[in-house]
Amino acid sequence: MNGERATDGLFRKNTVLYSLMVVSPVIVCGNTIKNALALIYVFSAVTFLSVMVSSFVPSKIPYTLRVIIYASVSSLIYIPARIASDMFFPDIAQRIGIYFPLTAVNSLIVIHSEKKFFKMKRTQMAVSLFCHILGFDAVMLVTAFFRELLAYGTINSRMTDIDVLISGLGEPFGGFIFLGLLCGVYRKLSSVSGNKNGGGKNFSDK
Amino acid sequence: MEQVKKDSKGLQHWTDIMVTLLTLELMAFFYYGTHALANAVVCTAVSFTAEVICARLMNRHFSTDDLWCISDALTVSLMMPAVMDYRISAIACIFSVTLAKNVFGGKRNMIFSPPAAAYIFTLVSWKTKLLQYTPPHVHTDIFAKAENLVDSASRVYNLTGKMNYTDFEILMGNFSGPCGAVSILLLIVSAVILILRKDISAGAFTGTVTGTALFAYLTPLMTSELNNVKYSLVTNMVLFSAVYIVSDLRVVPKSNFYAFFYGLFIAVFSYILVLTTALENAVVIISVLFAPLALAMRNLERTILNESISEKNSEGAETA
Numbered sequence: 001m002n003g004e005r006a007t008d009g010l011f012r013k014n015t016v017l018y019s020l021m022v023v024s025p026v027i028v029c030g031n032t033i034k035n036a037l038a039l040i041y042v043f044s045a046v047t048f049l050s051v052m053v054s055s056f057v058p059s060k061i062p063y064t065l066r067v068i069i070y071a072s073v074s075s076l077i078y079i080p081a082r083i084a085s086d087m088f089f090p091d092i093a094q095r096i097g098i099y100f101p102l103t104a105v106n107s108l109i110v111i112h113s114e115k116k117f118f119k120m121k122r123t124q125m126a127v128s129l130f131c132h133i134l135g136f137d138a139v140m141l142v143t144a145f146f147r148e149l150l151a152y153g154t155i156n157s158r159m160t161d162i163d164v165l166i167s168g169l170g171e172p173f174g175g176f177i178f179l180g181l182l183c184g185v186y187r188k189l190s191s192v193s194g195n196k197n198g199g200g201k202n203f204s205d206k
Numbered sequence: 207m208e209q210v211k212k213d214s215k216g217l218q219h220w221t222d223i224m225v226t227l228l229t230l231e232l233m234a235f236f237y238y239g240t241h242a243l244a245n246a247v248v249c250t251a252v253s254f255t256a257e258v259i260c261a262r263l264m265n266r267h268f269s270t271d272d273l274w275c276i277s278d279a280l281t282v283s284l285m286m287p288a289v290m291d292y293r294i295s296a297i298a299c300i301f302s303v304t305l306a307k308n309v310f311g312g313k314r315n316m317i318f319s320p321p322a323a324a325y326i327f328t329l330v331s332w333k334t335k336l337l338q339y340t341p342p343h344v345h346t347d348i349f350a351k352a353e354n355l356v357d358s359a360s361r362v363y364n365l366t367g368k369m370n371y372t373d374f375e376i377l378m379g380n381f382s383g384p385c386g387a388v389s390i391l392l393l394i395v396s397a398v399i400l401i402l403r404k405d406i407s408a409g410a411f412t413g414t415v416t417g418t419a420l421f422a423y424l425t426p427l428m429t430s431e432l433n434n435v436k437y438s439l440v441t442n443m444v445l446f447s448a449v450y451i452v453s454d455l456r457v458v459p460k461s462n463f464y465a466f467f468y469g470l471f472i473a474v475f476s477y478i479l480v481l482t483t484a485l486e487n488a489v490v491i492i493s494v495l496f497a498p499l500a501l502a503m504r505n506l507e508r509t510i511l512n513e514s515i516s517e518k519n520s521e522g523a524e525t526a
């Protein structure tokens with residue numbers, strides 16, 4: 001499809017760093033690895049299953065109705081995912097708050113599915129969707145790792161002997177700053193890699 | 207030619223501000239010892255290095271505009287306790303140069319004062335280290351650890367409405383607080399010099415001082431209104447911020463009329479914040495929060511100027 005690869009969502013057109021989708025959970029909740037793992041689990045399960053199930057919704061139905069159906073499907077899938085998350089990650093859901101249920105209506109399900117995924121063949125769609133989800137998961141984990149280390153001096157709640165802690169990085173404004181820097185590094189890397197490939201199309205250019 | 211003129215004018219502003227900041231730094235050295243001086247050196251070195259790296263990353267040459275990173279570094283160091291951990295000062299300076307300044311495109315595209323943004327970042331991340339000070343005349347060596355730290359006079363005043371210092375002590379900076387923001391006499395002299403040499407915005411400075419004085423008189427923290435005016439101006443870094451942060455020509459609206467109201471709003475809101483929450487150094491926080499106001503005022507100025515130019519042009523065309 002327009003020269004796009006199924007694996008684009010992972011690096012070349014990363015869900016968070018390139019498309020700036022699903023940014024708020026990374027900024028607000030991506031400050032510890034435990035939070036990140038819980039969000040990764042719910043996001044991955046809900047998004048993958050919802051988009052796969054929603055792909056069977058006939059395209060003859062008006063767009064507005066289709067979007068409502070997608071949201072309803074993902075909300076239904078969210079219920080068992082949330083129950084299971086309480087078993088795997090007790091207390092985390094309380095800490096994450098509203099951002100946990102909001103994963104059920106994330107932009108991959110509500111907007112991107114219609115714009116991109118449903119225009120693909122189902123196998124290709126599954127691979128592309130998987131890579132987009134992996135792209136989010138990777139950014140979430142990297143962000144959480146560095147923010148937890150620099151803000152609280154821990155790695156997955158285990159103490160390290162870092163002397164100077166920047167506790168502001170654990171706050172949402174620190175998340176904005178860190179994600180902004182990560183986006184900058186990503187764009188720089190992508191432009192360098194674009195130049196190395198014979199100055200072809202720079203994939204940081206939207 | 208015009209660019210060269212602008213550059214030399216900018217360099218003159220920078221030199222004047224540097225002279226006043228170095229004087230404050232010297233005062234801090236006499237009051238608090240070599241640690242304060244070393245802190246300023248660390249801030250300057252880190253800021254300069256960060257600026258050079260940013261210039262290189264942004265594919266531009268290091269120009270006179272970039273020298274402002276040094277004055278910003280000195281401002282940051284003067285807003286901190288004399289015994290601040292060097293690493294924290296260094297991180298604050300990196301934040302100031304990279305995230306508060308160069309991310310937005312450098313000196314000509316600044317939204318808020320970089321030292322103020324760095325101060326808020328430090329306040330959020332290391333609140334207890336930032337708001338604990340050594341008393342004056344307690345000298346700390348370069349590598350000595352901070353001991354017997356006390357609350358600032360501003361905090362005591364905000365909480366109790368009492369100020370146990372004579373007017374002479376206040377003028378000479380003989381009370382606990384950020385190492386550069388307590389030398390009141392020097393700050394007054396610096397303000398006069400910088401205003402006369404047009405290095406800071408006279409409108410914003412007057413607005414800040416007027417707003418604080420007016421509100422302090424109308425809603426006193428303590429019984430005597432005049433004392434309240436006096437103490438409100440010398441505590442919470444009001445005077446220091448009025449000179450080096452709110453009146454910063456890089457941020458403030460160009461015309462003194464708009465700048466006055468910009469300063470006035472900042473002063474009024476920060477005073478209300480101090481009055482209601484006893485927040486220390488609220489004026490620095492409010493100056494950053496009011497960045498959109500400065501932007502809006504600058505846009506308004508530009509729009510009015512453009513309209514008047516187009517009106518003149520159309521009148522000229524009609525008469526022709």
